[in-house]
Amino acid sequence: MRRMLEVSVRGRTIASVRLSGAKLRSRIAPSLPSRLRRRRVTGVRRHGKYLLIDLDEDLTLLSHLGMSGRWLFSTDGRPAPLPHVHVRLAFADGSSLRFQDPRRFGMLRLVRRDRLWRDPSLAVLGPDPFASPPAGEWLHRLARGARVSVKNFLLDQRRLAGIGNIYASEILHRGRVDPRRRAGALGREEWNAVAAEIPRVLGEAIERMGTTFRSYRTLWNEPGGYGEKLLVYDRAGEPCRRCGTPIKRIVQGQRSTYFCPRCQGRKASRAPARS
Ligand SMILES: [Zn+2]
Structure with missing residues (x-):
């Protein structure tokens, strides 16, 4: 916009x-x-x-x-x-x-x-994670002791300002982190994976002029084009694009969260992030 x-x-x-x-x-x-x-x-x-x-x-x-x-x-x-x-x-x-x-x-x-x-x-806002992408180490320190889920941690505009509900699910899926985990329990490697995906997801969505589900429109009253690129959001029951496991929907803080229970399980392998 x-x-x-x-x-x-x-x-x-x-x-x-x-x-x-x-x-x-x-x-x-x-x-x-x-x-x-x-x-x-x-x-x-x-x-x-x-x-x-x-x-x-x-x-x-x-x-x-x-x-x-x-x-x-x-x-x-x-x-x-x-x-x-x-x-x-x-x-x-x-x-x-x-x-x-x-x-x-x-x-x-x-x-x-x-x-x-x-x-x-x-x-009251935290730094903007697209203008100045945070390092994994910085996020790891920021989250120290945080008992809130990592999904809700990413949505808290006082910590990072700009990540919304759709992109939080996408970032955690691509970083292979279970959205239900306590933010303070994630290790440095996990935060590195999340940090790498934040500017990628936001950047790709901005290039496609955003995501439209209900109300969002571009300045010219057209839908955004990122919806077809979503890996998990609004895909409950559909196969994970990476492993085929059905995507799961849960509610956290009254908002929908979507994730792959296999790719984002505790035992998910920490393979290097795909480019
Ligand atoms: Zn999967």
Whole structure:
């Protein structure tokens, strides 16, 4: 989404902003339209799951898609109306950017850039594992004493910011680690295997513009292309692509986890990771 926004909206100047008035995860400030008017987009950054749309005058529009949020871009001056659009930015050249969010867990907040990293949403986040991939040794130390499962450890945005539910299952499968194991019980070699897979899985998914199950769409309202590459996620009962054992689904922290009981069993061999 960051890459798509960067190529589509960078350099454009906001002419007007319309709000639905509905409350998202938190209330959108009613002053947002007047503060955004005439601002120009200078770049788009990301940390974890947060998008940072930089504007001139040292402002940054901070946003999170939540459960079902989408940024949708259109060059058409009068795009087809859509339900659940809570923010519409109209650019001076006639193009527009809309934030659509049926379940309303998303967030949008305009922040002064010098206060950005003190914003309560960003201040609590761990490092971004795609921008700066962690070493196995670092993860091993971070997990020391952690009693939480390794699956939920990877999802904890305060430790690492950016791994979501789909990719946590994929990373652990490719690293051949049982998702039910306590994070603090994994050895250095196991963390090395997990560390190697984190940037690979995230990188491949980003290249294919993400994974669509229900709500996620690209900036052009199309599904992402990574779904067909998934090895375990949403494949319960189907044969493991590596060993043929049926993939198992369990629930951890109210979220589905998928894994191969054979490849990711305690006695699974630690063969070198496939390239
Ligand atoms: Zn298997």
